[in-house]
Amino acid sequence: MKYDFDRPIDRWNNFAAKYDEMEARFGRRDLIPMWIADMDLMTAQPILDAIDARNRQGIFGYTSRPDSYFEAVCQWQEKRNGWKPDPALCLYTLGVVPALCTFVREFSKPGDEILFTTPVYGEFFDSVENWGRKCLTVPLKEENGYYSMDFEVFEEALKRRPPLFILCNPHNPVGRAWTADELRRMGELCVQYGTLIISDEIHSDLMLFGHKHIPMATVSEEIAANTITCTSATKTFNLAGLQAATLMFPNEKLRDTYQAFWKSMDVHRNNSFSLVAVEAAFRYGEEWLEQLLAHLERNVTYVENYLKENIPEITLHRPECTYLLWLNCKGLGLAGDELPAFMVNEAHLALNDGRGFGKTEGEGYMRMNIACPLCTLEKAMAQLKAAVDKHMGR
Ligand SMILES: Cc1ncc(COP(=O)(O)O)c(C=O)c1O
16 A cells, blocks of 8 residues: 655644644744654554454453564564564553653662663653652764764763663664664673663664664673663554553563562553554554655655755754754854744744753754655745744845
8 A cells, every 4th residue: 555644634633742732832833843753644554444443343441462462563573673572571561751760660779870871862861860860871972963872981881880771772863773783882881780771662663774773682692681672663653642662571570570560550451442553553564664764764865955955054964763853053053042942933843952852962953853744844944944044144
């Protein structure tokens, strides 16, 4: 089936946080929403069919998860990434962020330092601080927009014996698909210093321009034994509102410790719709995903060319993954709050302020979500150009 991702869809009546919460967050309603990481694109037909069929049953009692659910999740990993997780060591969870909070809660003590690299998805900070732990951050090295791990600083941080390293693999917002060598070095150092790795692989299906995702748990047996992996169909297939993620544990002890907390809250069942949607996504969603990736690559290339030709003050290093562009806006000469205010009040765009990903490392950056029809992107770039031209006196 051919999908048309360029067809505009009105999300103002879609109960979409990206739209309905924009005014409260950005202070205006007349903005193009390009912030929170979901897509203005319809999900795959097999998922819609599965939800329709479930809906027609008309009974939505407590759900029982069939074995086929985690089998589908694991078969997808094998097919896409050559990794065979054990379905018996998989757990359902509401979302990756609730899972991160639970790891922090269960696998560290109040006051402990939790390690991660920045700039990074802002909820990493909250997942640590909300539970009374401290963030131990290692800034990534940046060279002409390309980010890499600073292994010396990383090892120095590990010497402080943080119980957990939360890895963003691949990395939001800098768009890095970590190489096997990089992952091996990170993984081996964590094993050496006794730091458990939480590998957040929620963006792992969104690999662009020929880059391959490498699950941390495939790098070596020793590293696999020290890694918990977080995956989800929700980012890949635009199902965040269904709230379902999968965690893959290396052993029963870690799995059961995690599960004890959620069992104590009686939260361990899928809802009626995520149950069928996730399985349909992983069994029948690949055709849709391939077309989505082509659409995203086209959108990235469009912005890349547009910036080069029209807005040289804003630069972009081509992302290797995700639909989130990390825009370097330092050429605009706007400091602190001036940059996000410019985007809102002059360009009329709702983008994420780079400082939400790391106060210092994110200064001068904005994150733009390009998972939308081309016409939205064309309008956004024209608005940005007009605002920048005015600001630069052109
Ligand atoms: C790296 C990363 N982890 C987790 C999430 C959110 O996960 P969930 O919606 O499953 O809580 C996001 C959403 O953008 C993300 O970028």
